[in-house]
Amino acid sequence: xxxxxxxxxxxxxxxxxxxxxxxxxxxxxxxxxxxxxxxxxxxxxxxxxxxxxxxxxxxxxxxxxxxxxxxxxxxxxxxxxxxxxxxxxxxxxxxxxxxxxxxxxxxxxxxxxxxxxxxxxxxxxxxxxxxxxxxxxxxxxxxxxxxxxxxxxxxxxxxxxxxxxxxxxxxxxxxxxxxxxxxxxxxxxxxxxxxxxxxxxxxxxxxxxxxxxxxxxxxxxxxxxxxxxxxxxxxxxxxxxxxxxxxxxxxxxxxxxxxxxxxxxxxxxxxxxxxxxxxxxxxxxxxxxxxxxxxxxxxxxxxxxxxxxxxxxxxxxxxxxxxxxxxxxxxxxxxxxxxxxxxx
Amino acid sequence: xxxxxxxxxxxxxxxxxxxxxxxxxxxxxxxxxxxxxxxxxxxxxxxxxxxxxxxxxxxxxxxxxxxxxxxxxxxxxxxxxxxxxxxxxxxxxxxxxxxxxxxxxxxxxxxxxxxxxxxxxxxxxxxxxxxxxxxxxxxxxxxxxxxxxxxxxxxxxxxxxxxxxxxxxxxxxxxxxxxxxxxxxxxxxxxxxxxxxxxxxxxxxxxxxxxxxxxxxxxxxxxxxxxxxxxxxxxxxxxxxxxxxxxxxxxxxxxxxxxxxxxxxxxxxxxxxxxxxxxxxxxxxxxxxxxxxxxxxxxxxxxxxxxxxxxxxxxxxxxxxxxxxxxxxxxxxxxxxxxxxxxxxxxxxxxxxxxxxxxxxxxxxxxxxxxxxxxxxxxxxxxxxxxxxxxxxxxxxxxxxxxxxxxxxxxxxxxxxxx
Numbered sequence: 001x002x003x004x005x006x007x008x009x010x011x012x013x014x015x016x017x018x019x020x021x022x023x024x025x026x027x028x029x030x031x032x033x034x035x036x037x038x039x040x041x042x043x044x045x046x047x048x049x050x051x052x053x054x055x056x057x058x059x060x061x062x063x064x065x066x067x068x069x070x071x072x073x074x075x076x077x078x079x080x081x082x083x084x085x086x087x088x089x090x091x092x093x094x095x096x097x098x099x100x101x102x103x104x105x106x107x108x109x110x111x112x113x114x115x116x117x118x119x120x121x122x123x124x125x126x127x128x129x130x131x132x133x134x135x136x137x138x139x140x141x142x143x144x145x146x147x148x149x150x151x152x153x154x155x156x157x158x159x160x161x162x163x164x165x166x167x168x169x170x171x172x173x174x175x176x177x178x179x180x181x182x183x184x185x186x187x188x189x190x191x192x193x194x195x196x197x198x199x200x201x202x203x204x205x206x207x208x209x210x211x212x213x214x215x216x217x218x219x220x221x222x223x224x225x226x227x228x229x230x231x232x233x234x235x236x237x238x239x240x241x242x243x244x245x246x247x248x249x250x251x252x253x254x255x256x257x258x259x260x261x262x263x264x265x266x267x268x269x270x271x272x273x274x275x276x277x278x279x280x281x282x283x284x285x286x287x288x289x290x291x292x293x294x295x296x297x298x299x300x301x302x303x304x305x306x307x308x309x310x311x312x313x314x315x316x317x318x319x320x321x322x323x324x325x326x327x328x329x330x331x332x333x334x335x336x337x338x339x340x341x342x343x344x
Numbered sequence: 345x346x347x348x349x350x351x352x353x354x355x356x357x358x359x360x361x362x363x364x365x366x367x368x369x370x371x372x373x374x375x376x377x378x379x380x381x382x383x384x385x386x387x388x389x390x391x392x393x394x395x396x397x398x399x400x401x402x403x404x405x406x407x408x409x410x411x412x413x414x415x416x417x418x419x420x421x422x423x424x425x426x427x428x429x430x431x432x433x434x435x436x437x438x439x440x441x442x443x444x445x446x447x448x449x450x451x452x453x454x455x456x457x458x459x460x461x462x463x464x465x466x467x468x469x470x471x472x473x474x475x476x477x478x479x480x481x482x483x484x485x486x487x488x489x490x491x492x493x494x495x496x497x498x499x500x501x502x503x504x505x506x507x508x509x510x511x512x513x514x515x516x517x518x519x520x521x522x523x524x525x526x527x528x529x530x531x532x533x534x535x536x537x538x539x540x541x542x543x544x545x546x547x548x549x550x551x552x553x554x555x556x557x558x559x560x561x562x563x564x565x566x567x568x569x570x571x572x573x574x575x576x577x578x579x580x581x582x583x584x585x586x587x588x589x590x591x592x593x594x595x596x597x598x599x600x601x602x603x604x605x606x607x608x609x610x611x612x613x614x615x616x617x618x619x620x621x622x623x624x625x626x627x628x629x630x631x632x633x634x635x636x637x638x639x640x641x642x643x644x645x646x647x648x649x650x651x652x653x654x655x656x657x658x659x660x661x662x663x664x665x666x667x668x669x670x671x672x673x674x675x676x677x678x679x680x681x682x683x684x685x686x687x688x689x690x691x692x693x694x695x696x697x698x699x700x701x702x703x704x705x706x707x708x709x710x711x712x713x714x715x716x717x718x719x720x721x722x723x724x725x726x727x728x729x730x731x732x733x734x735x736x737x738x739x740x741x742x743x744x745x746x747x748x749x750x751x752x753x754x755x756x757x758x759x760x761x762x763x
Contacts, residue, residue, distance in 0.1 A: 043545075070545055076575055081534045081568025085576075088538025088552075091523070092473070094545075108564070115528045116535070122731045124516055124524045125507045131734055162732050185734040214737075261737040 020206040027197035029171035029204050030059050030136075033178035034097060036208045038067045041095055044182070045071045048082060048099030048136075056101060057138055057197055083109040086133050087116055095132040095182060103139035103191055104151045117187045118162035131185035134178070138194035139167070140232050140282050141328055145194075146321035152231070152283040152314075157189055158260045158292065164188045165259040166213060169234040170200040173257065176211030184213055193231040200235075216263035218270065222252035225276040225338055228267060228293060230256045233280050233329065240334035249342050259289055267293070268300045275306040276341045280329045285313035307344035312337045393606030400649055401629060402619035406678050408686025415628040419693045425466050425486070425623065426688055427702050429458035429681050432482040434706040435491060436654070439498065442714060443512075443658040448498045450512045454482055456621070456653025459680025460585050461555075462486050463626025464648075468553060468634060473539055474522045475532040475554040478513055479585065479652075483555070487520040491706075492713040501720040507730070508723050530556060530563030533582070537573035537643070540580030544641050551637050553581040553630075559590020561604045570611040573643035581633045582608070582645045585620065587652035592665040608645030620648030623684040651678065725751065 024032075038044050046063060052074040054061035064072040075082050079100055086096040100106045106113075113135070121129035141150045154165050164186050168174035174192065181188040219234060220241055227237045234255045241251035252270050256262055271277045277297055279290040290311040297309055312329040320327055368383035403412035436453040443451040454461065461482030465474070474483055481494070493503065497515055500508030506516065506524065516524025523532065536554030543550045560566060561584055573580050584604040588595050601607070608615030614636055618629045626648060633644040651674040655662045662671075688694035725748070729740040736744070751758055 073576065076568075076571050078568040078571065080564055081537075081572045084531065084534030084565060084568065085538035085541065085572050088475075088535035088540070089542050090538075091535070092539045092542035092546075094542050111528060112531060112534075112565075116526065116531050119526070121734070123506065123510055123514070123526060124731075125505055125509075126731045126734075127505070127516065127518050128524070129734070164733075261733075261739055264738065 021203045024171055024204050025198050026171040026174045026200045027059050029175040033175045037182040044095040046097040047073045047075050049077055049101045051099055079108040080112055083112040087130055090130045090132040091128045097134045100137040102149055103137040103153045104148045106137055114160045118160050130187045133187040134181045134190055136190045139191040140193040142195045147318045150319040154259045155283055155289045158289050167191045167231045169255050171202045171204045175204055176209050180210040180213050214258045214261050216266040217255045217257055219255050220253040222250040224250045226252045226270040226274045227278050228254045229280040236331050240331045243335050244338045249338055271297055271301045272304045275304050278310045278337045280312040282314050284316045285311055286316050288313050307341045310337045310341050393602035397602050398605050398617045400617050400619045401625055402622045403624040404622045404683050408683035422688050422693055425462050426684055428462045428486040430702045431706045432458055432485050434703050435710050438710045448512055450658055452513050452657045453654040454479055456651045458482055459623040459626055460620040460648045460650050463623040464630040467627045467630035471521055473552045475536040477556045478525055480555045484515055484522050489517050489520050491709055495713045495717045499717045501717050507727050530560040530565040533566050534569035536580050537569045537578045540578030541576055543579040544577055551579045551634050555583050558586040574612045577641045578643050579637045580643045584647045586647055587650045589652050591656040605647040613643050613645050615645040617647045620650030621678045621680040623680055
């Protein structure tokens with residue numbers, strides 16, 4: 001909660017400089033970004049399963065009434081069709097926000113995403129492209145979701161060239177990054193940690209704004225260890241940093257924000273400064289995106305490292321309902337990793 | 345109820361009895377309109393589409409004599425169509441042999457399916473978007489795509505607008521409204537549903553046609569496509585080339601129902617089965633399909649029954665799984681070019697001299713283009729990282745730099761130069 005409040009305070013400072021801002025949760029922030037996108041361009045459509053009435057997480061509430069059934073609509077239950085339909089719309093000159101109901105259900109669309117969406121520009125030498133597409137999906141642990149409502153799937157897609165992957169940590173980031181994602185002329189996968197829809201609240205400017213894609217955010221400055229994470233993990237890293245500060249260990253917390261293409265400069269500058277790095281994500285440790293970060297960071301920062309790069313992630317099991325608190329990379333595990341890395 | 349009423353024609357009408365059933369469900373919550381039909385029955389009967397095979401719509405008999413109503417078609421159009429069919433066939437012959445000689449890496453012919461391709465594209469407007477599978481080169485050729493450019497793509501020369509990235513026959517052309525071919529089967533079908541939806545929203549005089557084979561119609565993408573197009577109202581013509589084979593897999597291993605036609609019916613789509621080797625029937629059906637799609641803002645399905653005259657590709661030898669007698673029977677017994685030529689001859693629009701002229705001219709054109717393309721270089725290695733994203737990322741620029749430096753230092757190991 002401390003971390004969440006700190007976030008809210010930081011963005012409030014920013015908001016105070018602007019005209020108007022409101023304290024809203026991440027779900028509402030996403031709703032506003034989509035509303036702005038639909039308003040900005042008549043040829044933008046938003047669709048998915050149950051999107052019409054407002055969506056199972058209420059992210060699209062009010063949008064069908066405002067923009068009409070042709071532009072905000074339900075699709076049949078079919079993820080491969082959902083994404084492919086969007087490809088056709090994009091190529092015909094429309095911008096598409098396609099909602100997959102849970103990231104756990106994105107896999108039927110894997111072929112269309114990897115073989116079509118990601119490759120459309122390359123195989124046509126930019127004659128056509130799916131740059132107008134944003135695929136949104138709720139991801140990550142929610143407390144009771146088990147194997148099929150809790151997955152973090154960014155690693156599967158990070159391996160495919162041509163895809164941009166963005167994960168917000170709160171309402172201010174969600175609205176700005178989603179707006180940027182819609183404007184971006186590359187296809188974007190926008191994964192929204194579902195537990196943050198209601199839990200993450202902050203000051204969000206009322207007007208439209210964008211945050212840069214491909215840029216990480218140093219959420220907290222520090223000197224001893226660089227913690228890197230995204231989404232739900234950011235608040236946990238901040239809480240762990242508070243605890244470690246009590247043990248005289250100063251943590252620099254980085255929210256990667258964009259998984260691909262990730263901000264190499266910010267991360268390497270930080271690790272060269274601190275000499276120690278802990279990477280954390282909910283997805284299982286093997287071949288999780290932390291593996292790619294770890295390999296890249298050690299290539300670039302080897303001579304600056306005082307300890308091996310540590311990863312605090314889910315175990316290599318499926319997401320268990322009963323053992324969620326032990327499976328997740330929790331605050332105590334982050335604190336432990338910080339201490340181990342510090343005293344290597 | 346459905347926003348776009350697309351009632352399937354067919355055997356439901358047999359059960360109409362003219363009475364409003366007073367004590368049966370009205371079907372509204374299920375999106376089923378029982379008006380004029382029984383909504384209840386005492387019959388414990390299970391039905392299958394295989395019980396009701398749909399006949400083929402046709403205009404010409406197998407030899408090319410007129411037995412149905414001919415569409416309105418002038419001499420100029422008819423000659424253009426026949427010329428295109430023959431040109432495609434001649435080009436196929438030369439490029440198939442070129443692959444055998446190692447001059448191109450891979451090729452797919454269109455033998456026997458010229459009628460499905462040219463008959464359909466000629467009934468559309470030039471700006472109607474085409475999503476195809478891979479055996480529709482005649483569609484692109486008819487629209488005026490240069491043979492030179494096709495061969496450039498097959499070899500991957502500097503004149504290939506695809507920058508040499510894809511296998512041969514993966515053509516595409518924005519000027520001719522033909523989407524670039526991708527190898528995964530059936531992925532284009534739901535994309536065409538999306539494009540047709542865009543066309544409905546745009547409200548222009550435009551449709552999207554999507555070609556696919558009997559095998560591709562088994563893919564999940566096919567089912568997704570039809571259901572989406574029907575429920576959301578897409579101006580998409582789904583054109584199935586049922587040529588009896590998916591590589592070596594015959595139709596008996598591909599489906600058990602009444603072909604792909606019955607699936608259209610199943611999804612609530614206006615559907616027709618036609619003789620795909622009867623170019624006039626293909627033309628009539630496609631023209632009508634286009635009218636229906638625009639008038640009713642709905643998809644239409646055409647199942648064109650045809651036969652794959654050649655092998656699946658240059659990587660296939662179909663004598664391993666089918667009899668030559670069967671191939672000969674179809675090639676002579678139901679030949680689209682011969683049937684259409686016969687019709688044109690009967691109208692005084694075509695002679696065997698015309699055929700010879702087209703064949704000779706095309707042969708020369710293909711040979712000249714092939715020789716020319718073989719003399720051209722390919723795209724520079726620098727282009728490797730282009731078009732992955734709208735602009736190359738820093739990651740990619742770094743990777744390219746490393747590759748070029750490597751190629752410079754180890755130049756003797758590589759055929760291509762880095763610059």
